[in-house]
Amino acid sequence: MMIAQAAVPRDIGVLEWLFDSTSWTGTDGILSSLGDTVILCAIVVVIATITMVPLASWLAHTRRGEVSVSWLVTLSRAIPTFAVAGLLVPISLRSGWGFEPWPIFIALLLLALPPIFLNTYTAIQQVDPGAVDAARAMGYSETEVLFRVELALATSVILAGVRVAAVTVVATEPIRAFLGGDGLGRYVRDGLGQNNDGLVIAGAMLIAGLAGLTALSFRSVERFALPDGVRRLATSATR
Amino acid sequence: MIPLLAQAANPIVRWEYFIDEWDQIRRALVEHLELTVYAVALGLIVSAGLAAIALRYRWMVTPINGFTAFLYTIPSVALFGILVPYFGLSRLSAVLPLAAYTLLILVTNIVAGFNSVSPEVREAADGMGMTPARRVFQVELPLAMPYIIAGLRIAVVSTVGLVTVAAIIGQGGLGRLILDGLRRTFWTPMTIGSSLSILLALALDGLILLGGRWLTPWAQRGRGVL
Numbered sequence: 001m002m003i004a005q006a007a008v009p010r011d012i013g014v015l016e017w018l019f020d021s022t023s024w025t026g027t028d029g030i031l032s033s034l035g036d037t038v039i040l041c042a043i044v045v046v047i048a049t050i051t052m053v054p055l056a057s058w059l060a061h062t063r064r065g066e067v068s069v070s071w072l073v074t075l076s077r078a079i080p081t082f083a084v085a086g087l088l089v090p091i092s093l094r095s096g097w098g099f100e101p102w103p104i105f106i107a108l109l110l111l112a113l114p115p116i117f118l119n120t121y122t123a124i125q126q127v128d129p130g131a132v133d134a135a136r137a138m139g140y141s142e143t144e145v146l147f148r149v150e151l152a153l154a155t156s157v158i159l160a161g162v163r164v165a166a167v168t169v170v171a172t173e174p175i176r177a178f179l180g181g182d183g184l185g186r187y188v189r190d191g192l193g194q195n196n197d198g199l200v201i202a203g204a205m206l207i208a209g210l211a212g213l214t215a216l217s218f219r220s221v222e223r224f225a226l227p228d229g230v231r232r233l234a235t236s237a238t239r
Numbered sequence: 240m241i242p243l244l245a246q247a248a249n250p251i252v253r254w255e256y257f258i259d260e261w262d263q264i265r266r267a268l269v270e271h272l273e274l275t276v277y278a279v280a281l282g283l284i285v286s287a288g289l290a291a292i293a294l295r296y297r298w299m300v301t302p303i304n305g306f307t308a309f310l311y312t313i314p315s316v317a318l319f320g321i322l323v324p325y326f327g328l329s330r331l332s333a334v335l336p337l338a339a340y341t342l343l344i345l346v347t348n349i350v351a352g353f354n355s356v357s358p359e360v361r362e363a364a365d366g367m368g369m370t371p372a373r374r375v376f377q378v379e380l381p382l383a384m385p386y387i388i389a390g391l392r393i394a395v396v397s398t399v400g401l402v403t404v405a406a407i408i409g410q411g412g413l414g415r416l417i418l419d420g421l422r423r424t425f426w427t428p429m430t431i432g433s434s435l436s437i438l439l440a441l442a443l444d445g446l447i448l449l450g451g452r453w454l455t456p457w458a459q460r461g462r463g464v465l
Binding site: 079080081082083084086087089090091094167170171172174175177178179180185188189191192197200201203204205207208211212215 | 430
């Protein structure tokens with residue numbers, strides 16, 4: 001396993017390193033590690049969203065799969081991502097898919113699916129039956145009921161599920177650096193390896209900062225993506 | 240990257256490893272269990288205190304919930320890493336973050352449990368002349384127990400999973416087998432470490448479930464009648 005170690009002088013200050021433009025640029029720079037992390041996380045969250053939102057809305061609309069939901073609540077907080085990824089590394093290598101990024105990708109995907117599924121399912125299930133019946137009485141087809149009533153009213157809760165998934169994925173992705181990859185976790189890994197406390201702290205700050213930024217940007221999207229009426233109706237349900 | 244010959248000699252699990260390296264596996268398992276127990280115990284003590292404050296002073300519910308939710312969103316690699324300069328590659332650096340992650344679920348469930356006790360029951364206990372302390376421990380706590388057990392199950396299962404990540408700071412029980420295997424590109428310890436940590440989570444979950452049934456027999460009795 002060949003991993004280029006981040007070359008950081010041991011005696012440099014944390015803030016000095018973070019505010020030095022040369023530590024951000026170049027192939028080993030923070031920006032390129034940040035890019036690795038963001039791209040992987042974005043792919044994971046997008047795939048989780050485009051699979052789980054249709055599946056969960058269909059199941060909830062047709063009132064199927066009640067049992068799976070309570071089971072998922074426990075499961076979603078119990079997935080040992082590090083162990084799952086660790087288990088997948090040998091399998092991936094033996095199947096010829098290489099060290100990276102398949103194991104971490106699948107482990108993160110498993111982490112992202114439950115919150116999106118859960119929020120979509122419960123949000124659609126909890127849509128006021130009166131609104132659904134009124135739409136049917138007005139002659140809406142089942143598809144129109146789903147898209148124009150149920151999904152419209154459920155949007156904010158679904159977005160909250162996507163946010164929870166995104167923040168969890170961003171917060172977990174740094175273990176990739178310890179499983180043969182790179183990404184934003186590399187600075188903590190290299191700092192620990194070189195006994196360089198400053199680098200560990202700087203790396204931890206970058207990771208925590210990205211997770212916080214993800215939460216914040218999703219919250220502002222949630223705020224702007226909604227029509228006023230729905231926003232007023234749905235604020236109480238947001239997690 | 241790895242020659243074909245090495246691939247053949249490096250199966251996903253080499254069963255002899257269980258016998259040859261049993262000592263190492265056992266040590267990792269025990270360490271994993273210890274870290275889990277310390278972290279959840281510490282989390283439970285802190286949560287009990289925070290829940291008591293939240294139950295006593297209603298306005299504290301939001302700040303306490305916000306604080307524990309904030310702790311929960313801190314990436315584990317970052318939290319383990321940030322403590323290393325202060326506590327070194329020690330057990331404390333592993334236990335503190337692990338305990339911090341349990342607070343959200345434990346506080347939420349303890350508060351929900353005590354809130355589920357109906358005011359009539361509380362009044363009846365007072366009417367029988369119970370002191371507040373006796374009422375809390377002999378009436379309210381047992382009635383809140385199903386919620387607390389439910390929270391404990393999730394806390395323990397997720398802690399078992401997170402302990403493996405503590406391997407990055409030289410702790411981490413079974414997680415160390417995973418990292419060790421990765422460093423040597425030797426799959427057996429990786430597979431064993433990963434599978435055992437998943438099995439350990441399931442086993443502890445079942446154990447707490449049974450313990451909860453034993454502690455709250457009345458919660459099951461009703462189900463039998465229906």
